[in-house]
Amino acid sequence: MDEIIQDEQLSKWFSTYGLITAERLLGTYHITLPQNELISAIKSPFSFYHQLLKMPLKNVLNGIVLQQAGDYHIYAQKLFIDYLLSGESGKSESSPGALTRESLEAERQKLVTLGEDFHHLQQEQNKLIANSQARLIKIAEDWRKKFESVLSLINKTLNSSGFEVNKSTIRKAVNYAIIHCDYVKAASLGNTLLIVEEFNKITKLKLSDDLKNKILSNMSEILEILSHFDSQISSFFQENKVLGEQAKSYRSQFYDTILRVVELIKLLPEYKINPEQDAINKESLYFDKTIGEN
Structure with missing residues (x-):
């Protein structure tokens, strides 16, 4: 189902979770x-x-x-916890491995700072979700009300013109029209009636030009929403893009930290990573770390 959403990464994600996700998300907007x-x-x-x-x-x-980055962060922290609990870090400067322990302490301090910055990014993500959802819920509520109004107006227009079409058919026809007609593009090319032509593929009525224009006028409230949708949420998309790049950066930074720490630990003459504990610590790391990459 990769063709469902043109954005490549969004398509990959959607192909995994499918129609159920779309159905549930639309359900949040009633x-x-x-x-x-x-x-x-x-x-x-x-x-x-x-x-x-x-x-x-x-x-x-x-x-x-962000979850993947967080899992890497936790694993890196566990590497240090096991290392600190072993008592290795408390050895004197005269003990073998002193320079390595110094390097490990520097890595630990950098990880603390990186973790604090990462936590801030998680908060920004939560804020974006809340703000964008609030805006979308408001738009969807406006859409639902005006959609029902449009159905009633079209029903009245058709009835007054001698056509008997039930409301469920009109609903299907309006949905078909807005799904299959790029109204914003059509309007920019001066072909506003294209959406009525799509509407009539379901109703199959012999519509005069005057009646087509009346139906177009009846649709004006929802067409107005379509025309201004992008401008209402474009700032959220931009913020999402920036946060996405930052999330990938943190995922890479935590991963690189792990590699450096593991290599440093290998240099210690008297401390080794416990393979059994390490296997437990790694259980959350078996994921596709290319998600979100171009």
Whole structure:
């Protein structure tokens, strides 16, 4: 299902978790779609539903990278805990390995500072999730209300023109139209009626130009939301991108710290890593560390 979301990494993540994730995320906005419409909605990069899902999915992807960085951080801390508990670090400067112990202490102090900075990044991630979700929930609430209003207006317009179309069909037709028509692009090219043509692929009515324009006018409230969606959340996407790069950087830094510390420990003549304890400590590290990379 890699084609569902054009962003390569988002696509890889989505292919793992699939439709259930999309369904649950839309559920947080109190939006429910039949599965066939859901599949089409998330495949369409310009549909309202796709746009509504994109930010939460990107936040989840960053969260996975942060979790991996955190797991590396914890493992590095455990290396030092075992080392400190062994008493090796307290040996005198005249004991063999003094320079190595000095280097290990420098690495430990750097890890403490790195960990504090990383904790700040985690807080920034939580703040971004809360703020972006609050904005999306507000947009979705506005969408739901106006969507129902649009259905009623179109129903009234069709009835007054002698067409009897039930509301469930109108709902399906409107959803089909906004999923399959890139309205923002069509409008920029002066073809605003394209969305009505898509609408009519479901209703299959003989619509006059006047009636098409009336239906387009009936849709104006949700089309307004579509037209301004990007401008309302673009700052969150930018922040997400910056946080994502920082998360990958911390993951790399913690990983590199582990490599350096392990190599230093190997130089100690009288202290060795306990293989059994190390195996336990490594249990959380069996993950794909390329997640989030280009």
